[in-house]
Amino acid sequence: MNKKKWYNYLWIWSIIYFTLGFFNILFAWLGMIDFLVPLGFALFGGNKHFCNRYCGRGQLFSKLGFSCKCSRNKPTPKxxxxxxxxxxFLVFFLTMFGVMIFNTYLVAAGAETLKEAIKLFWTFSVPWDWTYTVGLVPDWVAQFAFGFYSLMLTSTLIGLIVMVFFKPRxxxxxxxxxxxxxxxxxxxNKDETK
Amino acid sequence: MAKKLACVDKRRCVACGACTVVCPKNAIAIHKGCYAFVKSENCIGCGKCEKVCPAGCITIKEREQDE
Incomplete structure (x- = not known):
C-alpha cells in the first residue's frame, strides 16, 4: 500500500464540517472550499487532483465502506x-443550486423571510433553528448557509445510501x-484525450 | 512480468482516482483529469483497482504473449 500522506486524512474534514454546521450554521459557508477548489484545479491545472487526492467525502466513503465494512461492495448499476x-444529475444539481441562490436573493431583497430550517432531498424540511441567532449577520448570509448545508447534507446522504448498496465510492x-x-x-486537454 | 493486466475502458472512466489509492505498485494514474491509464510494465494484475472502481470500467485481462 502507498505511504500515507497528510491529505489521506481529509475524511476528518468532512466530519468536522457537518459537526460545525450542527452547532452554528454559518460554518456551512466553509463548504465553498469543496466547491471552488475542485473547479480551480480543473480550470487552472486541467486536472482532477481534488477528486484524486483531496476529496474528504470520497475518503469518508472509502473509510466507512472498506475499513468499517459498511458497504455490500456490489458492482454499481451500469x-x-x-x-x-x-x-x-449535474443539470438537476445545478438547477437546485440555482434555486438556492434565488432563495438567498429573495431574502436579500426582502421578498422572503429567513427560514431557519434545512431541506433534505429538496423535499423534507427539518428545523435547524438552534444553530443561528437572528440578527448576527444579514439574513441572506444565514439563508445561504442553511441552503448550502442542505445541499451538502443531502448529497452526502445520497452518497452514503449508494455506498451501503454498491461500492463505497x-x-x-x-x-x-x-x-x-x-x-x-x-x-x-482535447488534443491529448483522443 | 505478471500474467495478468488491468485494462481501463476510457470512455466509462469517471477519473475519480479510487484505483490510484489502492494500487500497491503505483501502476495506475489519472491522465489529465480525463481517465485512468495503466503503466503496463508496473501492473501485476492483482485486481485491487477493479474491485474499488465505482464505474466498473476496469477489467483484469490475460497479457498478450508479445507484451
Missing part, C-alpha cells in the same frame, strides 16, 4: 455511470463536481 445519467460515479471537473479537463 446506468449510474452512464453519460446521460451523470449529465442529467459509487457516489463518485455521478458526483456533480466530478462530472463538471472531468468535463472541464476533457475540454482543456
Amino acid at each position: 446506468w449510474m455511470s452512464l453519460k446521460w445519467f451523470r449529465y442529467g 459509487t457516489w463518485c460515479a455521478f458526483c456533480p463536481m466530478g462530472t463538471m471537473t472531468q468535463t472541464i479537463c476533457k475540454i482543456k
Whole structure:
C-alpha cells in the first residue's frame, strides 16, 4: 500500500464540517472550499487532483465502506455511470443550486423571510433553528448557509445510501463536481484525450 | 512480468482516482483529469483497482504473449 500522506486524512474534514454546521450554521459557508477548489484545479491545472487526492467525502466513503465494512461492495448499476445519467444529475444539481441562490436573493431583497430550517432531498424540511441567532449577520448570509448545508447534507446522504448498496465510492460515479471537473479537463486537454 | 493486466475502458472512466489509492505498485494514474491509464510494465494484475472502481470500467485481462 502507498505511504500515507497528510491529505489521506481529509475524511476528518468532512466530519468536522457537518459537526460545525450542527452547532452554528454559518460554518456551512466553509463548504465553498469543496466547491471552488475542485473547479480551480480543473480550470487552472486541467486536472482532477481534488477528486484524486483531496476529496474528504470520497475518503469518508472509502473509510466507512472498506475499513468499517459498511458497504455490500456490489458492482454499481451500469446506468449510474452512464453519460446521460451523470449529465442529467449535474443539470438537476445545478438547477437546485440555482434555486438556492434565488432563495438567498429573495431574502436579500426582502421578498422572503429567513427560514431557519434545512431541506433534505429538496423535499423534507427539518428545523435547524438552534444553530443561528437572528440578527448576527444579514439574513441572506444565514439563508445561504442553511441552503448550502442542505445541499451538502443531502448529497452526502445520497452518497452514503449508494455506498451501503454498491461500492463505497459509487457516489463518485455521478458526483456533480466530478462530472463538471472531468468535463472541464476533457475540454482543456482535447488534443491529448483522443 | 505478471500474467495478468488491468485494462481501463476510457470512455466509462469517471477519473475519480479510487484505483490510484489502492494500487500497491503505483501502476495506475489519472491522465489529465480525463481517465485512468495503466503503466503496463508496473501492473501485476492483482485486481485491487477493479474491485474499488465505482464505474466498473476496469477489467483484469490475460497479457498478450508479445507484451
